[in-house]
Amino acid sequence: MAEKVLQIRDLHVTFDTPLGPLEAVRGVDIEVEAGELLGVVGESGSGKSVSFLATMGLLPTRARVTGSAILAGEELIGASPKKMRDVRGRLLSMIFQDPLSALNPVHRIGDQISEMLRSHQDLTHRESGKRAIELLDIVGIPQPADRARQYPHEFSGGMRQRVVIAIAIANNPKVLIADEPTTALDVTVQAQILEVIERVQARFGTAVVLITHDLGVIARVADRVNVMYAGRNVEQGPINSVFDHPSHPYTRGLLASLPRAGKQRLKPITGFPPNMLQPPRGCAFHPRCEFAAEICRGDLPELRQVDDLQSACVRAKELPRIGIFV
Numbered sequence: 310m311a312e313k314v315l316q317i318r319d320l321h322v323t324f325d326t327p328l329g330p331l332e333a334v335r336g337v338d339i340e341v342e343a344g345e346l347l348g349v350v351g352e353s354g355s356g357k358s359v360s361f362l363a364t365m366g367l368l369p370t371r372a373r374v375t376g377s378a379i380l381a382g383e384e385l386i387g388a389s390p391k392k393m394r395d396v397r398g399r400l401l402s403m404i405f406q407d408p409l410s411a412l413n414p415v416h417r418i419g420d421q422i423s424e425m426l427r428s429h430q431d432l433t434h435r436e437s438g439k440r441a442i443e444l445l446d447i448v449g450i451p452q453p454a455d456r457a458r459q460y461p462h463e464f465s466g467g468m469r470q471r472v473v474i475a476i477a478i479a480n481n482p483k484v485l486i487a488d489e490p491t492t493a494l495d496v497t498v499q500a501q502i503l504e505v506i507e508r509v510q511a512r513f514g515t516a517v518v519l520i521t522h523d524l525g526v527i528a529r530v531a532d533r534v535n536v537m538y539a540g541r542n543v544e545q546g547p548i549n550s551v552f553d554h555p556s557h558p559y560t561r562g563l564l565a566s567l568p569r570a571g572k573q574r575l576k577p578i579t580g581f582p583p584n585m586l587q588p589p590r591g592c593a594f595h596p597r598c599e600f601a602a603e604i605c606r607g608d609l610p611e612l613r614q615v616d617d618l619q620s621a622c623v624r625a626k627e628l629p630r631i632g633i634f635v
């Protein structure tokens with residue numbers, strides 16, 4: 310069995326809002342295997358970002374977080390701010406949609422990478438400066454020695470995202486979480502950034518968690534996929550299995566928006582994700598599910614093994630599988 314570098318168990322995150330408690334994450338389990346690329350998908354508001362921000366210790370203090378996230382043997386949930394500062398960048402890094410907000414506008418690019426290196430490693434300024442240039446080269450910045458002396462505003466959006474990746478991987482973390490890293494970029498640049506992420510994964514053996522709305526991207530690059538809905542995992546498994554025979558009606562609905570060569574078009578999802586201040590009882594997808602039955606309005610469904618997938622649909626075994634529609 311592959312080594313698990315990050316194990317998130319029974320993660321709950323609740324925000325106290327003026328309208329009452331909002332449980333954004335409701336018992337999520339996610340395992341990340343060494344060196345893999347795990348895709349995390351789900352509609353807006355499904356709890357993708359909050360799950361990983363909680364793991365990184367980056368949520369505001371008014372968020373109540375319980376459960377467990379073990380990274381390389383260390384528990385992150387409830388860890389002190391000092392410990393999390395040490396973990397972030399050294400063992401676990403996260404990059405976001407907007408690279409500009411991750412960079413300091415008044416510091417040179419090379420200095421920002423060097424600073425990240427020296428915050429976790431005992432290096433001289435000269436050594437970290439040299440390594441910063443190597444990192445810029447690894448992420449595909451041309452003339453890295455010259456570019457290291459420039460400021461963020463002198464870089465294009467795609468180049469800035471490469472710099473952010475260089476900072477994130479500077480200390481060779483075990484896991485890189487990329488939260489919609491290409492959403493703000495145009496299509497050709499998106500593909501280049503994905504290539505950089507794949508190159509880093511292959512070269513350093515970094516496990517990557519790629520959070521995105523874009524199932525096409527997941528299909529191209531992920532080894533496994535985790536589908537989230539209303540703060541829960543609803544389906545997870547190897548990418549080919551999930552795309553070939555999804556066991557959860559929500560996943561089927563997401564896939565329905567993708568062109569699938571040679572396969573009958575599926576029915577896309579109607580309706581909207583639930584209001585998380587009052588999620589529906591039982592399977593939160595039941596108001597939108599064409600297969601909903603009385604049993605779906607009972608207990609909160611847990612993930613169960615269904616062939617080579619894990620599914621939280623209580624009717625997964627009874628439902629006709631995609632394969633029979635081919």
Ligand SMILES: Nc1ncnc2c1ncn2[C@@H]1O[C@H](COP(=O)(O)OP(=O)(O)OP(=O)(O)O)[C@@H](O)[C@H]1O
Binds near residue numbers: 326352
């Ligand atoms: N700081 C916050 N305070 C209150 N509620 C929040 C906060 N951050 C997120 N939420 C709520 O938590 C839920 C999950 O949000 P999250 O950002 O994880 O969704 P997401 O799956 O990442 O969506 P998107 O695809 O739009 O990024 C949403 O209902 C959101 O409104």
Ligand code: SF4
Binds near residue numbers: 605
């Ligand atoms: S548990 Fe019921 S409502 Fe939920 S996805 Fe399965 S069939 Fe649909």
Ligand SMILES: [Mg+2]
Binds near residue numbers: 357358488
């Ligand atoms: Mg998000």
